Amino acid sequence: MSKLIKTLLVANRGEIACRVIRTAREMGIKSVAVYSDADVNAPHVKMADMAAHIGGSPVGESYLRIDKIIAAAKEFGADAIHPGYGFLSENAAFSAACDEAGIIFVGPPVKAIDIMGDKAKSKRAMIAAGVPCVPGYQGEDQSDAVLIKEAKKIGMPVMVKAAAGGGGRGMRLVHKESEIENAIKLARSEAKNAFGNDQLIVEKAIMEPRHVEIQVFADQSGHTIHLGERDCSVQRRHQKVLEEAPCPVMTPKLRAAMGRAAIEAAKAVDYVGAGTVEFLLAKNGEFYFLEMNTRLQVEHPVTELVTGYDLVKLQIMAAQGEPLGISQDDVKLTGHAIEARLYAEDPADDFLPSTGPVHLFTTPSGDGIRVDSGIETGGAVSPFYDSMVAKIIGYGATREEARARLITALSQTALVGVKHNRDFLLDALDQPVFAKGEATTAFVGQTYGESGFEAPAPRAQELALAAALQFTLGQQRSMSRAVSPMAELLGWHSAQPVPTPFVYGETLVEVIARGKVLTASVGEEIFTLNPLYVADNQAVFEHNGTKIGLTYFAASETHIHITSQTQSFALINLAGGSAGDEAKAGDGSIEAPMHGLLLEIKVSSGDEVKIGDTLAVLEAMKMQHEILADIDGVVDEIYGSAGSQIAADDLILVIKPVED
Amino acid sequence: MSSFKSKVAVGSDRFESQRSAMMDKIAQMRELEQRTVDKSELRRPVFEKRGQLTPNDRLKRLLDPGMPFLRLFNMANYLWDDSNPDTSLPGGSSILGIGYVSGVRCLVWVDDSGIRAGAATTGGWQAARQAQEIAMRQKLPFIHLVESAGANLMEYEVELWANAGVIFRNLATMSAMGIPTLVVLHGPSTAGGAYMPGMSDYVVGVKNNGLAALAGAALVRAATGEVVDERELGGTEMHASVSGVIEYLAEDDAHGIAIARDIIDGLGWNERAPMSEPRGFTPPKYDPATIAGAVPPEYTSPYDVREVMARLYDGSEFEEFKSRYGPATICAQGRVMGMPCAMIGNNGPIDPSGATKAGQFFQLCDSADMPIVFLHNTTGYMVGTEYEQAGMIKHGSKMIQAVSNVRVPKISFYIGASFGAGNYGMNGFSYAPDFIFSWPNSRTGVMGGEQAAKTMRQVAEVRAERKGVPLDVEAADKQQAHIEAVFERQESAFYSSGRTLDHGMIDPRDTRKVLGFCLMTCREAKARELKSNTFGVARL
Structure with a gap:
């Protein structure tokens, strides 16, 4: 029984909504986007044929509102809904609501969602189906005594998990028997808070495993195949960062075994459509069922690249009741693909999400490079949604080629306006452990430790480049304002050369033009830089015979963001004086000059301050910036708090002027 | 258009010897320029202690990056107030030139207060006067970064005072012509100097150091016995809020210059000079x-x-x-x-x-x-x-x-x-x-020195002959040598440029x-x- 979909509502946002709309368009299906207040100008809204506003910015008012989404589908005549991932994608009630409204839900049946959404239930089902599971206890009896007894039976180390859990919450690793009781208590309380369900399971902890998952597909007739595996071992805070296909240590025999197990898992719940069976792969080659995701995965592109199939298309076909038309033998894996997730977050501060305007977002294109993104220059990363903003994928004949292409692609990716993990991704891709294909789930912790990834402070060469760039932009600005620009006279001074100073933190960089070529001196170091091209946010300098490419964003005449091949940094030229911004001087509204960590607030409400008094200290780009009072007065309200991240132009505090 | 065929053989012995002689002259000019820069730089600690920028650092911040800068009167006052070629400082305690500020071609005058606190010099005010004339003729906004001790009372000469009034008259003329005049008051500008901000269209005053008063604290005390606080008397904070002499109050030197740049940008000066682009061209065939x-x-x-x-x-x-x-x-x-x-x-x-x-x-x-x-x-x-x-x-x-x-x-x-x-x-x-x-190799004068000396010897010979006395050869030789020396000295481009008899070298x-x-x-x-x-x- 097949029914062709004419109009597809995509109940999601960001890159995945764009991704689904793209395939719908290819298949001749009209698309309906849904959007919240915050997303009124988002790319997915512009991209879709139609768009429905479904409520306020918080997800609870929009993207999680089943009633509004069903109403929008009805209003726009959508005969199917694709849930993407996250939000309502694994919500059995939503799937049921679609059924009730006579709308095709592009996903598995309610039963599969229901079982796989519960760790304990799914594990019981998998054990019954003969799928290898981590030895453990997932019984109904939740008394402490039983849990402790079962844990001891399994043997240390064990993992205590919330049955309804995900994303690492309500999860406790226990090394010693004496710690079990306390771990249960904590996990239970976390589970209750996070999921409203304090059911726990106990499992043997597999140390330093790989996270390997199998992509399965089933059509409505029960024909089920697998499309190979993905290795998603590189994770931070239990979120995937780098994903690849195939798994570097995979063998045909192991793949066949894991594939078989994954198909069994899918069949056990009468699965239809795209699903992912996640396994832990131990060092000894044993693998254990972890969970099944009953939706399209974020990292599906790596599978698409090595199999050549469009997974969204297959999903839609399955939803229409068409046969897959692919046998297991048809599935051939060719080449290697690695995906990097670009998050708006601060790798130096425990990967805390960062929000703000997107001043500039540039991505590369070319052979073996795929970019799935949900933001654009001029847009914003709002605090309401997931901080993943784009996926950059490298594909090549070999793993090394894919890795090299991904590094190149990332080195040409720039995001300005929010903190992001690009430099971290580049660093991780370049780590020998990853390069050799040896990364396990312990990789990030072992490589970066507690402190996370610390981007190195700009060195003399970066400061010289920044100054040369600001110099060239200043020259271009002057030329565009001048009546008669004279190319032959640029950079010429008839007497002693008058260099232009740039002050970054405490460092002075002086730039002199000698004709076209610039000389930037940073202390004792002198850099000769030839600006070959500076326009449209792209710059190329020649230095000692090599070309250095940069992406830049000039937020103002003094404030520049630079993305080099390996580093993203922002600098403010303070040569214009301590109160360089006349417009802001003197009104007592103290705003953050740039993104950074508010280290300290030195005043309290009610304090009397004088112009020039230090009010707060902001740390950005490893430099400490003192924030000074711009008027005499009394500190009125303080908005910032010490230790918090703060965005450029955020109000830190307000000084009330003293009345004469 | 005919293409010229050069007969100069680049790299020939003659070329190289002529080149080396010319390069020596150029080096002499650059060394003199550097002498003044170095001398001014010696005062850096004093400026830094006061929270100021040096005059050269002010200029660096004033000018647009990478745009041409034509220095004017770089040799002004050389061998004038100080006739010793080994110590005389060219420039006249002023840095003058035409450069770009916010894309606008401007006449720029920076008081080089690193040299004798920017006190007026004979060549310096002559250069400034001529620079003003250039600004008027070429319709260039006039920017002056002020910090000057004014007239040097220890070397008082009445003409300096009498003649220098034209500097202020020119400011009045420029204002009437519609040429904006702008002053940044970085340091003291007392007595006559106080009219520098007073006469300018736009005045930016720098806090703490900028000062303008008709009479400084010492003179007020000498004249009236009043013991005054200098900031109360003529501080920029007072002028910005009480007297109204100053339009813009800056936090520091760099901020003052940033304001000056903003003022120039705000003029929209180039929006009123519609021009056709010059025709495309190729550079000279001969370098x-x-x-x-x-x-x-x-x-x-x-x-x-x-x-x-x-x-x-x-x-x-x-x-x-x-x-x-x-x-x-x-x-x-x-x-x-x-x-x-x-x-x-x-x-x-x-x-x-x-x-x-x-x-x-x-x-x-x-x-x-x-x-x-x-x-x-x-x-x-x-x-x-x-x-x-x-x-x-x-x-x-x-x-x-x-x-x-x-x-x-x-x-x-x-x-x-x-x-x-x-x-x-x-x-x-x-x-x-x-x-x-x-x-730097050029020579000017009523005639060549040798010619002048010979002429005067001829006159002496004719006079002796007419009187029927023999020529005092020793005296005539001495006179000839003296005339040659005087001409030789004054013919030199370094001398005449020092006297501001050109716009610079x-x-x-x-x-x-x-x-x-x-x-x-x-x-x-x-x-x-x-x-x-x-x-x-x-x-x-």
């Missing part, structure tokens, strides 16, 4: 840098001035006017950086046919509205019976008359000799050139750039209509 080498540094060695023209004109191409008539006087037309301009140069003294040719050429240029460039290398008009009878006085006079009255931009370069009335006919300093620059290899910059400045001035008023802008 302008080979001027050093192509030209003998001593004027006594003759050479073809067309070798210089070929290193200035686009594509080394120019059309000669009447090449066979009065051939020692070369008149040509071509383009420099796409802008049409005429050039006149000398391959020797100017004879009657050379003078008539030049006079006619000037009138044609005036008629065609074409700027004229004068390349001075002449020992003057021809003398002797033959030339007197041919009407040298008449033709020379009419050439001087023509050059005096042409209404097109006139740009002069002293590139070799410029003597006697030949200097006048070639648009010398007193003929109101729009711009006039010296090469340049590297001969930069002549094309200087010329292009000046032609463009004149072109811009012509295209610009000022919004004038009668009395200047009042500060009420």
